[in-house]
Structure formats: C-alpha cells, structure tokens
Amino acid sequence: MRRPPAVAELASRVSEKARSVEVLWRAGLVPFPRLDEGIRSLVATRRYGPLAGSVRIAAHRDPDAIGIVDERGPLTFGQLDRQSDALARAWFERGVRPGSAIAVLCRDHRGLVLTMLAAGKLGAPLLLLNTGFAKPQLxxxxxxxxxxxxxxxxxxxDLLAGVDGADRYLAWTESDLAERDIPVLDEIIAGTDDRPLPAPEKPGGLVLLTSGTTGTPKGAPRPKISALDSAQFLDRIPLRVGEATFMGAPLFHGTGISQFILSLALGCTVVLxxxxxxKETLRGVAEHRCTALVLVPTMLQRIIDLGPEVIGAYDTSSLRIIFVAGSALAPDTGNRATELFGDVIHNLYGSTEVAVATVATPEDWRKAPGTVGRPPVGCRVRLYDEHGRQITEPHVTGRVFVGSGLAFEGYTDGRHKDIIDGLLSTGDVGHFDADGLLFIDGRDDEMIVSGGENVYPIEVENLIVERDDVLEAAVIGVADQEFGQRLKAFVVPAPGATLDADTVREHVKANLARYKVPRDVEFLDELPRNATGKVLRNKLS
Known part of the structure; x- marks a missing residue:
C-alpha cells in the first residue's frame, strides 16, 4: 500500500534526523553516554550561537586545551572564553546592545575571533567584511x-575613510599604540572585568557577504544554525573531536567560517x-600535526606548484583531509594534489546563499576527477531547465537548485534568489553523470553563445590548464559581428614555458568541438582574482 505524500514526507524527515544524529555521534559531537554534556552544548548553542556556544562548552570541558594558534602564539579555550566575556562586557558598558550591528574587517587572527565571540555573547549581528573589497564597496x-x-x-x-557614524576599534596594529586615538581590543580586554554577561534572548547571528564581483556585495544573514545542520559537513568530511585544523581560507568567507565553527565545536585546535x-602553510601543518587543511583552489594550486621536493621537506603525513571550496577545483589541480598528498581531497560545492550543496570524497574524485560529489544528509539537489521542469536524465545540463537547513532566507536588502519547489537557485548550471555525481558546468550568466552554440568557459579552461606549460587560464566571450560572441582565452604560462597562441588553439581543437576553440589568446603574468580566489572576469577584456 502506497503511503500518502504527507506521511512519506514525515518518514523521510525522521529518517534524515536519525541519520544526522548518527553522523554527529560518529564524529564525537554526541557525547554518549554523557548526555548531560550534549544537553549543555545544545543550550549554549541556542543561547549564544554556534561559535560562542561551542567555545563556552569547550572551555567548560577542558579550559587548558588550545583553541587557536596565530602569529602571537596559542590561546586556550578558557582564555578565549574569558577574554571574549571581557570584550562583550566592555562593549555593553559602551552602549552596545542586542541587535547592534558590529562589522569586522580583519585578517585571520585572535582579534577577529574574539570579536566574533563577543558579538555572539551580546546577541549582536556580526557583519564579516571582505578584506579584498574596494573602498566604495565597504x-x-x-x-x-x-x-x-x-x-x-x-x-x-584608509579603506574605511568613507564609513561614518560607527564606533571604531583596532584589532591588530603594528604601530606605536601611544600615537593612536582609536581604542585597541587588547587594552580594552585587559582593563575590563571578565565576568560573563547574562545570555541574550537570542543569538545575533552572522551576515556573510557575496563576492561583489558585479557591484555592491549583498548581505546573506545566518541568524541561527542548529546542531543537526553540522551533519551536512560531517556526513562526507571526516573531521573528528580533538584534532587540529589549519585554516588557509579566510574566515570572512563561507568556506572558512563554516569549517572554523565546526572545528571549534569539535574541540579542535585551529591554526590561523x-x-x-x-610554505608557511606546510610548516604549520607539520608543526601542529594538523589533520585537516582548509583552502580555496588557488591556494591549493600555489602549494602544489612548489613541487614534490619542497613539499617533501615538510611532514604532512598527519593530513587526512584537504578541504577545498569557494570556486571550481580544476581536475588537473585535484589530481596533482592527490599524487602529492594521497587520497585526502574533499571538494565542496556550495554558495554564500545555500551553504552546503554537495561534497566529493576522495573516492568520488578518483572515480570522476572534477566532480563536486553528492549531497550530504539534510541536502537536496535538483536540476531544472529554463522552463522550470526538473531534469532527471544524466549528462543533461540544467540550472542547479539546492535545499538545505543552512540556506539563507533572503538578502538583507530584501531581494532573494529564484526558488522552485522550495529549492534555492545557486546561479550555476551543471549535470549529473550516470552514477549520480554532480558536475558544475559554469555560471548561468557566464554562458557564451557563439554562432548559435552554447559554450561554458570552465570546460575550455580545464582543458587548457591540463597542459604542463600552463599555470591557469580563463575564458570569456567578447563581441563578434559575425558570430555574436567569440571565445577569448587568457593564459598564464608556467615559469620558463615557451607557449604561443596557435599551440593553445590547436590543443583545444584536438579535444573539443570547433566552436569551443578560442579565436583570441592573450598571455598574462597572473589572472585578476578576489581575496577568495575567484577570477574577476569583469577585469578581463
């Protein structure tokens, strides 16, 4: 007998929650049989948010365990908890209240972390500003x-000269403090009672920003994250309690902040x-015996470009996970990394708006280099055509839509992404293969129509980058009177390589359809990228 749709939906949700709990237990986040610890963690997270709540629990469990390590040295979970209590109290005494918007423009160090923790304890929304933005954007x-x-x-x-009406605080300074008229976090913390404030009525949450490559960045708020949502990462990424994570990706980015929060929730030491x-990344991994390394693809590319001899000088045998996200991971880059570090590549696909969509495990990557894998527990991914009809056949490209408990509920300016069947558009197009593995073919708005044929740049870019004499490549469409658009490739040659345009064109022609061959090829010293490694295509012409 077929169950009614409502009953089937309920059964699916119960099964999903049960699987989420199993994933959390496997990672060590469900402290069976110490269920009192689990309840305490849930209460702290509900009160302060996932970051401040996790640190408070870690400080209660083992205050002397190392929470973070930056250039100034280690801070224990107890120190993080007490110092952020002092900062929260200092700000409260200066009039900051729940709901007060706090913005932070910092590189990755203790000042940024303490600001995030203090904001959570105040119930103040925290806006994470991108260190790569220009002055008008900020x-x-x-x-x-x-x-x-x-x-x-x-x-x-200087970047913040145009910002008016906000109380200012310095998180990191290398000048003579006596010459500054801006309060410094270290001094405020040292001079303030570190007794905790009463918990806010609700967490302030985080506001992440889109990349801003096409204008003013949009704000994507994350008002809350449930404990079970962590299973979306842990289902396919084997982080475990009490290990160490090296954070290469910046914390203002969705990749960095998600893995930072999760690592602290697991009681891991995070190296910043x-x-x-x-080279410093490899040194840090070796020194702290890190089991996870969090990067964006350009960072991974820079590491493997060091070569086997340099990489071999550092003991990276502790690494079980190289977590890559933020932009497309080229098959050649992932394959070279696998040769150097073993089966450790975990390629996550998501966005600021939807958070997690899919994750490719090392097994997925070995089977299908370039894949972004499968949805973890709690996520749904579907493809739709331009008319909103679902695509179920393999190898058929469609618009990517995602459903996730971590997805945002709209931009801070009131706008939203397209929604179909309760799923949110990522703005990308992709296809599934016959095994159900997802591949991203490009951005919906980056499709090039040349002579009536549709071309997605990533396919041509990946092919060019496969050459040993090429470091990176980008392909765009430029206006053409005869074909509407024609392809133009921007290529960064490897050091010492002798490469010309005809060689690039012939390589593409030998492997792809004729209409995918770039008519123009320009050589650059480097591609223009933002702080998280995304190519700034509007800077190419």
Whole structure:
C-alpha cells in the first residue's frame, strides 16, 4: 500500500534526523553516554550561537586545551572564553546592545575571533567584511547594514575613510599604540572585568557577504544554525573531536567560517595565519600535526606548484583531509594534489546563499576527477531547465537548485534568489553523470553563445590548464559581428614555458568541438582574482 505524500514526507524527515544524529555521534559531537554534556552544548548553542556556544562548552570541558594558534602564539579555550566575556562586557558598558550591528574587517587572527565571540555573547549581528573589497564597496555596505561598531586591522584604515557614524576599534596594529586615538581590543580586554554577561534572548547571528564581483556585495544573514545542520559537513568530511585544523581560507568567507565553527565545536585546535603563504602553510601543518587543511583552489594550486621536493621537506603525513571550496577545483589541480598528498581531497560545492550543496570524497574524485560529489544528509539537489521542469536524465545540463537547513532566507536588502519547489537557485548550471555525481558546468550568466552554440568557459579552461606549460587560464566571450560572441582565452604560462597562441588553439581543437576553440589568446603574468580566489572576469577584456 502506497503511503500518502504527507506521511512519506514525515518518514523521510525522521529518517534524515536519525541519520544526522548518527553522523554527529560518529564524529564525537554526541557525547554518549554523557548526555548531560550534549544537553549543555545544545543550550549554549541556542543561547549564544554556534561559535560562542561551542567555545563556552569547550572551555567548560577542558579550559587548558588550545583553541587557536596565530602569529602571537596559542590561546586556550578558557582564555578565549574569558577574554571574549571581557570584550562583550566592555562593549555593553559602551552602549552596545542586542541587535547592534558590529562589522569586522580583519585578517585571520585572535582579534577577529574574539570579536566574533563577543558579538555572539551580546546577541549582536556580526557583519564579516571582505578584506579584498574596494573602498566604495565597504562604504556602501556599512551604510546599508547600519553598522554601529567597526573593528578593523590598522592596515585597512584608509579603506574605511568613507564609513561614518560607527564606533571604531583596532584589532591588530603594528604601530606605536601611544600615537593612536582609536581604542585597541587588547587594552580594552585587559582593563575590563571578565565576568560573563547574562545570555541574550537570542543569538545575533552572522551576515556573510557575496563576492561583489558585479557591484555592491549583498548581505546573506545566518541568524541561527542548529546542531543537526553540522551533519551536512560531517556526513562526507571526516573531521573528528580533538584534532587540529589549519585554516588557509579566510574566515570572512563561507568556506572558512563554516569549517572554523565546526572545528571549534569539535574541540579542535585551529591554526590561523593573517596571510596565506604556501610554505608557511606546510610548516604549520607539520608543526601542529594538523589533520585537516582548509583552502580555496588557488591556494591549493600555489602549494602544489612548489613541487614534490619542497613539499617533501615538510611532514604532512598527519593530513587526512584537504578541504577545498569557494570556486571550481580544476581536475588537473585535484589530481596533482592527490599524487602529492594521497587520497585526502574533499571538494565542496556550495554558495554564500545555500551553504552546503554537495561534497566529493576522495573516492568520488578518483572515480570522476572534477566532480563536486553528492549531497550530504539534510541536502537536496535538483536540476531544472529554463522552463522550470526538473531534469532527471544524466549528462543533461540544467540550472542547479539546492535545499538545505543552512540556506539563507533572503538578502538583507530584501531581494532573494529564484526558488522552485522550495529549492534555492545557486546561479550555476551543471549535470549529473550516470552514477549520480554532480558536475558544475559554469555560471548561468557566464554562458557564451557563439554562432548559435552554447559554450561554458570552465570546460575550455580545464582543458587548457591540463597542459604542463600552463599555470591557469580563463575564458570569456567578447563581441563578434559575425558570430555574436567569440571565445577569448587568457593564459598564464608556467615559469620558463615557451607557449604561443596557435599551440593553445590547436590543443583545444584536438579535444573539443570547433566552436569551443578560442579565436583570441592573450598571455598574462597572473589572472585578476578576489581575496577568495575567484577570477574577476569583469577585469578581463
């Protein structure tokens, strides 16, 4: 007998929740048989949010365990908890209240972490500003989000010249503090009672920003994250309690902040550096015996470009996970990383708006290099055509839509992404293969129509990058009187390579359809990218 749709939906949800609990138990987040610890964790997370709540629980469990390590050294979970209590109290005494918008423009270090924790304890929404944004973008965003408190590193002072009406605090400075008229977090914390404030009525949450490659960045709020939502990551990424994570991806980015929160929730030590450096990253992994390394693809590319001899000088045998997200991971890059580090590549696909969509495990990658894998527990992914009809056949490209408990509920300016059947558009197009693995074919708005044929740049880019004499490539469409658009490739040659345009064109022609061959090829020293490694195609012409 066939069950009614409502009953089937309920059964599916119950099964999903049960599987989520199993995933959390396997990772060590469900402390059976100490269920009192589990209840305490749920209460703290509900009161303070996932980050401040996780640190409070970790400090209660083992205050002397190392929480983070930055250039200034280690901070224990107990120190993080007490110092953020002091900062929250100092801000409360200065008039900051639940709902007050706090913005932070910092590189990855303790000042950023303490600001995030203090905001959670105040119930104040925290806006994570991108360190790669230009001055006009930052000015517009601060005005739109009604920022009342601004925390920043001294190096960004000039970028914030247009921001008015916000109380300012320095998180990191290398100048003589006596010459500064802006309060410094270290001094405020040292001079304030570290007794905790009463818990806010509700967490303030985080506001992440889109990349802003086409204008003013949009705000995507994350008002709350349930404990079970963590299973979306842990289902296909084997992070475990009490290990160590090296955070290469910046914390203002969805990739970085999600893995940072999850690592702290697991009681892991998180190693931070203000600027990414491939050798320093390897050194940090070796020194702290990190089991997970969180990167965006360009960072992974810079590491493997060091070569086997340099990489082999560092003991990275502790690595079980290289977590990559934020932009497309080229098959060649993932394959080379697998050769160097073993079966550790975990390729996540998601966005600021939908959070997690799919994850490719090392097994998935071995089977189908370039795949972004399958949806984890709690996620649904479907493809739709331009008329809103679902695509179920393999190898047919369609618009990607995602359903997730972590998805946002609309931009802070009131706009929203397209929704079909309760699923949210990612703005990408992709296809499933016969085994159900997802591949992203490109951005919906990056499709090039040349002579009536549809071309997605990523296919041509990946083919060019496969060459040993190419470091990276980008393909765009430029106006053409005869074909409407023609393809133009921008290529960064490998050091010492002798490469010309005809060689690039012939390589594409030998492997792809004729209409996918770039008519124009331009060589660059590097591609223009934002702080998270996305190519700024509007800078190419």
């Amino acid at each position: 000015t517009d965003v601060a005005a739109r989000e009604k920022v009342e408190v601004l925390v920043y590193d001294e190096e960004f002072t 550096r203000r600027r990414f450096d491939p």
